[in-house]
Amino acid sequence: MKSFRLIILFQFLVVLLAAGQTPSPTPPLLKPDDRLKVDVLLVVAHPDDETGVVSYLVQLVDQHKRVAVIYTTHGEAGHNNMGPERARSLGAVREMELRYALDSVGIKNVWFLGGRDTPSQNVLQSLANWGHGQVQEELVRMVRLTRPEVMLTWMPGFFFGENHGDHQAAGVLATEAFDMAGDPSVFPAQLAGPAKVNETLLDGLQPWQPKKLYYVPDAADDIFKGTGPTYQTSGISPGLKLPYWRTGFETFKYHLTQYRSYIEGLKKMDEKQVAEQEKNWGGEGSFTLGKSLVPGSVTGNVFEGITPARIAFVPLAREAYQQPAALSVELGGPWSFYEKFRRAHGITSLPKPSGPEIGIKRGATLTVPLELHNHTDSVKAITISVKLPDGWTTQTGAGSYSLEPQSDYFAQVLLESPKAETKSVQQIECRAEADGKTIGEVKLSVRLVNGGLPQN
Ligand SMILES: [Zn+2]
Numbered sequence: 471m472k473s474f475r476l477i478i479l480f481q482f483l484v485v486l487l488a489a490g491q492t493p494s495p496t497p498p499l500l501k502p503d504d505r506l507k508v509d510v511l512l513v514v515a516h517p518d519d520e521t522g523v524v525s526y527l528v529q530l531v532d533q534h535k536r537v538a539v540i541y542t543t544h545g546e547a548g549h550n551n552m553g554p555e556r557a558r559s560l561g562a563v564r565e566m567e568l569r570y571a572l573d574s575v576g577i578k579n580v581w582f583l584g585g586r587d588t589p590s591q592n593v594l595q596s597l598a599n600w601g602h603g604q605v606q607e608e609l610v611r612m613v614r615l616t617r618p619e620v621m622l623t624w625m626p627g628f629f630f631g632e633n634h635g636d637h638q639a640a641g642v643l644a645t646e647a648f649d650m651a652g653d654p655s656v657f658p659a660q661l662a663g664p665a666k667v668n669e670t671l672l673d674g675l676q677p678w679q680p681k682k683l684y685y686v687p688d689a690a691d692d693i694f695k696g697t698g699p700t701y702q703t704s705g706i707s708p709g710l711k712l713p714y715w716r717t718g719f720e721t722f723k724y725h726l727t728q729y730r731s732y733i734e735g736l737k738k739m740d741e742k743q744v745a746e747q748e749k750n751w752g753g754e755g756s757f758t759l760g761k762s763l764v765p766g767s768v769t770g771n772v773f774e775g776i777t778p779a780r781i782a783f784v785p786l787a788r789e790a791y792q793q794p795a796a797l798s799v800e801l802g803g804p805w806s807f808y809e810k811f812r813r814a815h816g817i818t819s820l821p822k823p824s825g826p827e828i829g830i831k832r833g834a835t836l837t838v839p840l841e842l843h844n845h846t847d848s849v850k851a852i853t854i855s856v857k858l859p860d861g862w863t864t865q866t867g868a869g870s871y872s873l874e875p876q877s878d879y880f881a882q883v884l885l886e887s888p889k890a891e892t893k894s895v896q897q898i899e900c901r902a903e904a905d906g907k908t909i910g911e912v913k914l915s916v917r918l919v920n921g922g923l924p925q926n
Contacts, residue, residue, distance in 0.1 A: 502617070502676065508579065509535040510772075511618035511680075513609065513644040515596075515636035516545035516587065517568035518725045523622065523686060524575060525703040525714040526755055531576045532709050535773075538579035538616050539572065541565075542605060542640045547587035551730035561587070563727055571724035575710065575717050579616070583608045588636055591828065592926045593628070593804050596639035606650075609643050611660050613651035614675040619776050620682045621648055625758060626811065628804045629823045630917055631690030638804075641685060645815050648761060652679030652783035679783045681764045681776050684757040685820075690829075693821045698757040699772055704748070715752035716744070760817055789813050794843040797850055799902035799910035801826055802880060803839035827915040830925055833889035835865065837925055838900055838914060840881045844873035850904050854883065857899040861888030868900075887918060894918060 510530055514520060520527070520539060527537050544561025555563055565582060572580055585600030613621070626641030650656045654677045662672040687694035703715035710717060723733050739747070759768050763784050766775035791810070800806060805826045812818045830836055844850045853870045867883030883900055900912040 506538075506579065506616050507536065508538045508616045508618050510537050510620045510622055511613065511616050512537070512539045513542070513621060513623040513640050513647075514539070515542050515585075515624065515634070515640040516548065517541060517564040517571075518545065518722070518728055519624070519637065519640075520568075520572065521718055521722050521725075522688075523755065524572075524718045524721050526701050527577060528575050528707055528710065528714055528717045529701065529705075532707055536579075537577050538581070538618070539577060540581050540583060540609065540612055541568070542583045542600065542609075542643065543585040543587040543636060544582055545587050545728075547589045548728050550727045552727050560727065564725075567724045567727060571721040574724070575721055581612060583612075585636070585639070588639075589923055590635050590926050591628070591633045591804075591923050593626075593635045593638040593642060594807060595926060596635040597642065600639065602643075606643055606646055607657050607660075609647040610651045610657055611673065611675070613647045613680065614660060614673075614678045617678045618680050620684065620772055621680050622684045622686065622757065625685040625687045625689075625694070625820075627808060627820070627822060628826075628828070629689050629691070629693065630827055630829050631688050633829055633923055635804075635923075637688065642811065645683065645760065645811075645817070648680055648683045649786055649815055652677045653785070654783065677783060679763065679781050681781055682762045682766075682772065683760040684772065685760045687756075687758050691823075693823060694756070694758045697768065697821055698759040699769055700754050700756045702754060703752050713748070713752070715748055719744075719747060719751045758820065760820065761815075786814075786816055789818075794841075794845070795909070796843070796845040797852070797904055797909050798843045799852065799854070799900075799912060800841045800843075801839065801912045801914065802841040803837075806839075806841060823915075825913055825915055827895075827917065828925065829917040829919050829922060830887060831922055832887060832891075832918045832920060834887055834925070836885045836887055836898070836916060838867070838883040838885065838898065838912065840867075840883065840900065840902075840912065842871060842873060842879040842881055842902075844875060844877055847875050849874060852902050852904045852909065854881070855901050855903070856883060856885070857901065858885065859892070859896045859898075861890060861892055862886065862896075862898075887916070892918060 530537050545564045546557050546561035550556060550560050583605050585605050588596040588599040621644055623644035624637040624641040626638055626645055660673040660675050663674050664672055705714055707714055726733055763781055764775035842852055850873045851870055852873060854868050856864050856868045863886045865884040865886055894917055896916050898914045898916055902910040
């Protein structure tokens with residue numbers, strides 16, 4: 471009997487040990503959060519940059535498409551016509567205004583990245599002030615998180631009309647993110663599964679390749695006409711019971727810090743006066759097709775060729791860079807950057823002005839950045855001379871430069887523009903000579919205006 475009890479006890483212990491070794495059930499596998507998946511992701515720089523495309527975004531919402539918007543800055547360098555709050559505090563106020571504005575038309579998925587509002591025309595200063603690499607990583611993360619079929623952003627370029635460096639920088643970053651988010655080797659910590667229970671470093675995302683990239687051109691001249699789809703704003707939104715053009719007008723009213731007196735004028739209008747505003751706020755909208763990885767035409771509908779199926783990452787075919795001539799001078803700064811950027815991202819076929827151009831305030835100093843190259847084996851003297859229209863004067867930068875062999879230099883020509891009314895577009899020419907020959911000519915068209923952003 472005693473041995474029988476011992477056997478029972480032993481068997482009981484064996485059962486207990488076996489129970490301890492039974493694998494526990496596997497945890498459920500979670501799919502990417504569907505609340506974040508969008509059809510269109512708009513990437514812009516400042517709260518209120520959405521104004522020009524809200525009427526299109528509302529049409530998408532009415533078609534049950536999902537829309538999200540990313541702001542690369544808080545617009546904290548703007549005005550405040552509502553209170554004393556400035557700098558980062560103004561940024562918080564503008565975020566609130568923007569969230570109310572977009573919520574009023576049914577757009578709730580809105581994010582802000584860490585860029586600082588940089589009021590100049592120089593895209594390179596915006597990128598530097600934002601921390602280009604950091605904001606790029608943030609934006610690639612957001613593309614992988616929101617998985618857009620289509621990305622929409624400001625045109626990355628420098629031409630009359632589009633002069634805010636932050637707008638251009640948003641377009642630069644969105645183009646980079648379009649080309650990077652699907653690449654499994656880019657920002658790999660975003661694509662790693664958790665390494666521990668309370669993971670704080672690895673994001674657990676998947677690579678995502680958007681299918682199309684469209685730009686919102688903001689050119690004063692018609693250089694982008696016919697380069698993408700158009701849309702009408704006269705139809706009525708079934709969701710909001712308003713003409714589409716009015717959704718831009720209505721959301722704009724929330725941006726009181728920036729446009730208080732204008733908005734107070736809008737708010738005093740009766741219905742007849744509001745209806746007459748269609749001439750200012752309505753009309754046809756258009757985009758420029760930047761990139762498409764699906765079949766379709768340049769001017770076809772934004773969703774032409776798009777199916778629910780994911781597409782594979784498409785690595786870019788890079789063109790070789792052209793070496794500068796052995797002894798040469800080029801226009802530097804943003805103009806030089808965009809030549810390289812368009813080639814690096816396969817968008818050289820996008821329209822651009824017939825030559826470099828910039829608008830500056832009358833009487834302001836114009837900086838002409840130059841890149842000097844001496845890839846010969848001897849010291850060379852380059853002489854820069856400047857040809858200016860009437861009323862302009864040269865401050866510094868013209869004269870002779872001594873260039874060491876196999877070297878590259880930066881130089882600046884500073885010019886004083888006339889204060890008086892003059893022909894609006896003027897031509898500046900900088901000529902470089904060496905060894906008694908012309909080795910390069912830099913031409914820049916300048917439109918003199920009465921206000922606007924500083925060049926740098
Ligand atoms: Zn803006």
